[in-house]
Structures are given as C-alpha cells and as structure tokens.
Amino acid sequence: MDGRFLVDRVFTVIVVVVAIIAILPVFHIIAYITWRGLPIVIDNGLSFFTDVPAAVVAEKPGGIAPALAGTAFMTITATLIAVPLATLAAIFSVEYPNHVLTKAVRVTSRSLLEVATILIGMLIFVLLVLPTGRFTALAGSLALAIVMIPYVYTYAELALLSVPKTYIEAAYALGMKKAQVIFYVTVRVARRGLARGIAIAVTKAMGETAPLLFTAFGARSVIFGGPLEPADALPLMVFQFIQTGYDNWRALAWGGAFTLLVLYLSFFILARLLVKEVRY
Amino acid sequence: MAPRRPLHDIIVFYSLALPASLIILILLLLLLSQLGVAIPVFGVQGISTYTTAVWRPSYDPPQQTIIWLPMLEPPQRGAWYGLLPAIWGTLVSAITAIILGLTFTIALVVFMEEIAPRRVREVFSTIVDLMAGLPTVLYGVWGLAFLGPLLHKYVMDPVHSYLGIIPLFSCEPLSGATVFTAGVLLSIMITPFMVALVQESYRSIPFTLKEAAWSLGMTRFEYVRLNLSMILPSIASAILLGFGRASSETAAVTLVVGNAVNIGFCIFAPAYTISSLIANQFTESQDFPYMLNALFAGGLILLVIGLVVNSIGIILLRRVRF
Numbered sequence: 001m002d003g004r005f006l007v008d009r010v011f012t013v014i015v016v017v018v019a020i021i022a023i024l025p026v027f028h029i030i031a032y033i034t035w036r037g038l039p040i041v042i043d044n045g046l047s048f049f050t051d052v053p054a055a056v057v058a059e060k061p062g063g064i065a066p067a068l069a070g071t072a073f074m075t076i077t078a079t080l081i082a083v084p085l086a087t088l089a090a091i092f093s094v095e096y097p098n099h100v101l102t103k104a105v106r107v108t109s110r111s112l113l114e115v116a117t118i119l120i121g122m123l124i125f126v127l128l129v130l131p132t133g134r135f136t137a138l139a140g141s142l143a144l145a146i147v148m149i150p151y152v153y154t155y156a157e158l159a160l161l162s163v164p165k166t167y168i169e170a171a172y173a174l175g176m177k178k179a180q181v182i183f184y185v186t187v188r189v190a191r192r193g194l195a196r197g198i199a200i201a202v203t204k205a206m207g208e209t210a211p212l213l214f215t216a217f218g219a220r221s222v223i224f225g226g227p228l229e230p231a232d233a234l235p236l237m238v239f240q241f242i243q244t245g246y247d248n249w250r251a252l253a254w255g256g257a258f259t260l261l262v263l264y265l266s267f268f269i270l271a272r273l274l275v276k277e278v279r280y
Numbered sequence: 281m282a283p284r285r286p287l288h289d290i291i292v293f294y295s296l297a298l299p300a301s302l303i304i305l306i307l308l309l310l311l312l313s314q315l316g317v318a319i320p321v322f323g324v325q326g327i328s329t330y331t332t333a334v335w336r337p338s339y340d341p342p343q344q345t346i347i348w349l350p351m352l353e354p355p356q357r358g359a360w361y362g363l364l365p366a367i368w369g370t371l372v373s374a375i376t377a378i379i380l381g382l383t384f385t386i387a388l389v390v391f392m393e394e395i396a397p398r399r400v401r402e403v404f405s406t407i408v409d410l411m412a413g414l415p416t417v418l419y420g421v422w423g424l425a426f427l428g429p430l431l432h433k434y435v436m437d438p439v440h441s442y443l444g445i446i447p448l449f450s451c452e453p454l455s456g457a458t459v460f461t462a463g464v465l466l467s468i469m470i471t472p473f474m475v476a477l478v479q480e481s482y483r484s485i486p487f488t489l490k491e492a493a494w495s496l497g498m499t500r501f502e503y504v505r506l507n508l509s510m511i512l513p514s515i516a517s518a519i520l521l522g523f524g525r526a527s528s529e530t531a532a533v534t535l536v537v538g539n540a541v542n543i544g545f546c547i548f549a550p551a552y553t554i555s556s557l558i559a560n561q562f563t564e565s566q567d568f569p570y571m572l573n574a575l576f577a578g579g580l581i582l583l584v585i586g587l588v589v590n591s592i593g594i595i596l597l598r599r600v601r602f
Contacts, residue, residue, distance in 0.1 A: 008499035016395060018387035023404065025468045026411045029422045036425070085299045092296035105300045108307045114521070114590040116528030118555050119310060119579050122562075126313045146306055153303065178292045200413070207415025209531035210555070214562055235417040239531050242421050257421050264415055272406075 030261065037258025040251045048255055053220045053237075056246040064256045069224040070216060070231035073137055075206050077227075078144035082205075083198055086149045090156035091182055105153070112150040118210035120146045125214040137224075137231035140216030147208055148201040155197025159190040192274055199271040207264060209235040234260045314580040321361065321573035322347065328354065329577050332362030335541040337561075341569040361574030365543040367581065369459055369551035373537065374526035376463025376547065377470055378519055381526075384467065385474040385518065390504050393482055412472035420532035423465040428456025428536055431464060436548050451546035457538035459551040465536055466526040473525055474518040481514035481600045482507065489602075510600075517596035524589040528582060530555040554578045 041048050044060065051063030089109075093102040124143045129135055163186050171185040187194070212218075212233050218240060219230040234256055241253035321329055326347030333352075338359035345351065354360040388408065392401045436453035443449045485507055493503045508515065538550020539560055552560075558575050565571035 004499050008501040011501040015387045015390050019391035022384035022388050023407050088296050088299040089303050092300040101300050108304045114524045114586050116582050118530045123310050123313045178289050203413050209417045239417050
C-alpha cells in the first residue's frame with residue numbers, strides 16, 4: 001500500500017480516538033456525581049432540601065436549604081440587575097453602531113468575559129464589604145450580576161442584529177418614534193434570542209463559586225438571613241464542604257453537587273429549546 | 281442646516297448610553313481596585329513582590345526594600361509576600377492545559393468537520409456545549425475525588441519511576457493533588473471553549489479552496505493539514521484565549537492543585553496558582569499587615585495577563601479572512 005494512505009489511515013484513527021477521549025470526561029463527571037450524590041439525596045428525603053446543615057457529629061447530615069435559598073436569591077437579584085443594564089447597552093450598540101461608545105462597550109464586554117471571576121469578588125469586597133464591614137447576600141448578587149453582564153450583552157447584541165432591517169424601516173415609515181421602534185419592534189422580534197442569552201447567563205451565575213467567596217461568604221445556621229446578612233450558595237457550599245474532613249459535610253457537598261448538576265442540566269435544556277431558530 | 285434631533289430621540293440616546301457607560305466603568309473599577317489596594321505592598325516590597333519565592337505571613341510587617349530593584353532573596357526577618365511560586369504554578373498548569381487541550385481541540389474539530397456523519401456531529405456539538413457551561417466546581421469535586429487519584433496511580437507513579445531522571449518528573453508524587461492534575465483538569469475545561477474558536481474559522485474556509493484540494497487527489501490527512509495551515513492565526517488565538525481561561529480559573533483548580541508554596545521544575549508536586557492563593561489566603565490575610573495588599577498584587581497581574589492575552593487573541597482572530 002502507498003505510504004500516503006497508511007499515514008492517512010493512522011491519522012484518522014488517532015483523530016477519532018482523541019476526539020472520543022476528549023468528550024468522555026463529561027459523561028463520567030455526570031455519572032460519578034450522580035453515583036456519589038443521588039444516594040445522599042434519597043437517604044435524607046425532602047429534609048435534604050428544607051433543613052440547615054447539621055452539626056458535624058450529628059447522626060444525619062441535615063440539608064442544604066441555606067445554599068438553595070441563597071442561590072435562588074442571589075441569582076434572581078443578579079438577573080434583575082444585569083439583564084436591563086446589559087440589554088440596554090446592547091440596544092445602544094445596535095442603534096448607534098458607529099458611536100465610539102459602542103466600540104468601547106464591545107471591547108469591554110469581551111474583556112469582562114475573560115476576566116477571572118475571583119477578581120470580581122475582590123472588586124465587590126473593596127467597594128461594598130470593606131466600607132460596610134460585613135459580608136452580605138446583596139454583595140453576592142452584585143458580583144454575580146457583573147459575571148452575567150457580558151454574557152447577556154453578547155447574546156443580546158447578536159439577537160438584536162438579526163432582526164431584519166425591513167421590519168425596522170417599516171416601523172419608522174409608520175411614524176413611530178425611536179423608543180417605540182426599539183420596544184415594540186426590535187426587542188419583540190428578538191425576544192427569543194434575548195431569552196436564550198439570559199438563560200445562558202443565569203446558568204453561569206448559578207454555577208459560580210469564586211465571586212461569592214469574599215462577598216456572600218457563606219452562612220449556614222439559618223436558611224436565609226435577609227439581603228443584608230451573609231448568605232450561602234450551592235457552589236460555594238460544595239466548594240467549602242468538600243474540603244473538610246467531616247463525613248456529614250462531605251455528604252452535603254456530594255448531595256449539593258448532584259443538585260447543582262440537575263439544576264444546570266435543566267437550564268441547559270431550556271436554553272436549547274429556546275434556540276429553535278426564529279423564522280421571519 | 282441639518283434638522284435638530286427631536287427631544288425624544290435625545291432622551292433615548294442618553295438612557296441607552298448610561299448603561300453602556302456603566303459597563304465600561306465596571307472594567308475600569310476592576311483595574312483601579314486591584315491597583316489601588318496593591319500599591320501599599322509595592323511601597324514596601326517593591327518589584328520583588330513578583331520575583332521572590334517566600335510566602336511568610338507575620339504580624340511583623342515586611343522590611344522596606346529598594347522598590348525598583350528585583351531581588352531573589354527577601355530580608356531574613358519579618359513578613360514577606362513573594363508571588364513567584366503562584367505565578368509559576370499558574371504558568372505551569374495553564375501550559376499543561378494548553379498542550380493537552382490543543383490536542384483535544386484539533387481532534388474534535390477535525391472529527392466533527394471531516395469525519396463524523398451529520399447526526400454524530402450534532403451529538404458531539406451538543407456535548408461540547410454541555411461541557412462549556414458545566415459549573416466549574418463540579419469539575420473540581422470530580423477532579424478531587426476521581427481524576428487526581430486516577431492520575432496519581434496510573435500516570436504519575438509509573439512516569440516517575442521510569443522517567444524520574446527527567447527534572448519534570450523527578451519528584452515523587454505524594455497525592456493526586458498536584459499542578460499536573462490541575463493542568464489535566466483545566467485542559468478538559470478549556471477544550472470546548474477552544475473548539476468553538478477553531479471550528480468557526482475552520483468553517484469559514486471557502487468551499488472552492490476545499491474542492492481544489494480534493495481535486496488534487498489529496499488524502500484526508502494532507503487535506504486537513506492544508507486546511508489547518510490556512511487558519512493558523514485562529515489556532516494561535518485559541519491558544520492565547522485558552523491560556524487566559526486556564527490561568528483565571530479558580531474553584532476547580534483550588535480543589536486539585538494541592539495548595540502549597542512550591543517552586544520547581546517538577547510537575548508532580550503540589551503548588552499554588554495565583555487564583556487559588558487568593559481563594560485560600562484571603563480570609564486570614566486581613567489580620568496581617570500588607571498581606572491583603574499582596575494578594576491584590578497577585579490579582580493585578582492576573583488581570584493584566586488576562587487583558588493582554590485577550591486583546592492579542594482577538595486581534596489574531598481577525599487575521600483569518602478569506
């Protein structure tokens with residue numbers, strides 16, 4: 001056989017094998033976390049989601065209610081902050097594409113996507129935690145909002161740009177004002193793409209650990225102390241408890257990891273369903 | 281004379297420009313906060329903060345040194361916060377991640393674009409998306425409980441006993457938590473991100489060029505090699521942006537890197553990365569003079585690396601034009 005074809009055969013085999021090796025870990029991660037976490041959730045039943053973590057010497061590990069409450073509170077508030085801000089900024093860059101501010105926002109947003117999220121935690125620590133002297137759920141919300149902003153912005157810009165120009169021209173021809181065109185036509189038509197960006201950003205925020213370390217800090221004696229008290233979050237709890245030597249806390253970490261996995265997969269599927277292309 | 285813009289248009293402009301400016305403000309604040317808090321430690325330790333390998337928290341503040349003179353050995357007495365080991369750990373783990381991640385990336389792109397049937401390609405592309413968004417702490421717990429011990433037993437121990445004379449593998453792996461494990465875990469995490477970048481460029485190669493290559497009777501290997509050579513800038517860009525991702529990852533790395541102040545050529549030893557150093561030492565750092573400032577000096581270099589690498593990566597990405 002010609003050497004060239006032998007090389008080609010070997011190359012093809014290597015590519016296929018390496019490609020399969022590259023995606024194997026994610027299956028193993030899902031299976032492994034389910035294997036370690038699901039039994040703990042089943043053992044503790046509903047109380048796993050409604051109790052606070054028990055003492056390390058207790059018979060049962062208790063529950064992850066503070067983590068769930070904190071994640072819910074911080075993700076929702078972060079969304080409420082990030083979505084309007086980033087969407088309006090995206091509308092700006094679509095409406096005024098040649099403005100110098102547009103170029104600056106695009107560069108900034110790309111940079112923010114790449115910035116280590118722990119630095120965002122440090123920023124909020126300096127701006128909010130140090131002056132007030134306390135870790136708060138709200139500080140965590142702000143940190144997560146900053147994590148979300150570049151994602152929402154990027155996807156919103158894409159969605160808004162895909163709105164056909166003819167629709168917008170028709171709206172102006174009807175005598176609509178700019179604000180009316182933006183909110184009644186552009187945003188309405190792009191709503192599916194916007195929703196997808198939000199779903200992706202929420203998934204990111206929900207899974208973030210680093211920005212919460214020095215802002216929400218973690219609090220496990222009550223389910224939720226209020227926006228001005230320290231708060232727990234699912235990834236934060238998993239991160240801190242898995243590093244301890246206590247069986248009870250490690251059990252909570254595995255159960256929490258499984259819960260986080262299920263939440264992530266649900267949002268992933270939601271974002272997929274929203275992708276179904278919009279037809280004009 | 282051009283007609284004046286109506287008032288309602290001006291209102292729209294400003295109510296959109298305000299949120300846009302806020303986003304820019306956030307990035308400026310990030311830079312300013314890191315720089316602002318870091319400055320005091322430069323006033324005492326100077327450039328040596330980045331060139332020394334001693335991490336010695338103490339209530340006794342660091343001794344004043346010459347600010348612009350990079351030293352290798354810090355003063356004997358008092359606290360000292362040298363970031364070199366953390367910078368080294370970041371570089372080593374990120375480079376390991378890039379070497380492995382690039383292999384995975386090229387294989388995945390070639391497989392999805394040239395080998396797999398359409399249905400298989402769609403499945404793969406969904407899986408890659410799934411990997412991209414998976415919360416990093418989940419990679420971390422898996423790395424801590426499974427990947428670390430696995431690599432320890434089946435990779436690090438055998439490699440150390442057979443190739444121990446090579447400095448890279450010379451230290452005996454004591455546990456699964458090493459800078460090598462961090463690199464492997466990071467390679468899995470950055471692969472989907474790099475795939476997205478390379479795949480997009482690969483698809484942008486004009487069909488006429490591909491047809492011409494086939495018509496010359498090239499084998500698939502020769503054809504793929506030619507295609508990849510046409511998108512080299514975007515591969516370089518994926519390396520840089522992947523490096524940025526790998527160096528800034530915190531939660532997963534902190535769980536598997538071993539967290540020890542350590543500098544050396546051996547990759548089977550526990551180490552710190554800049555982000556894991558910050559994550560681990562932040563809370564107690566407020567009790568010691570200048571320690572918090574030193575951690576912000578680490579954050580500053582992480583931010584600067586991130587911004588520089590990101591900018592070069594984006595510029596390179598633009599060079600792929602057909």
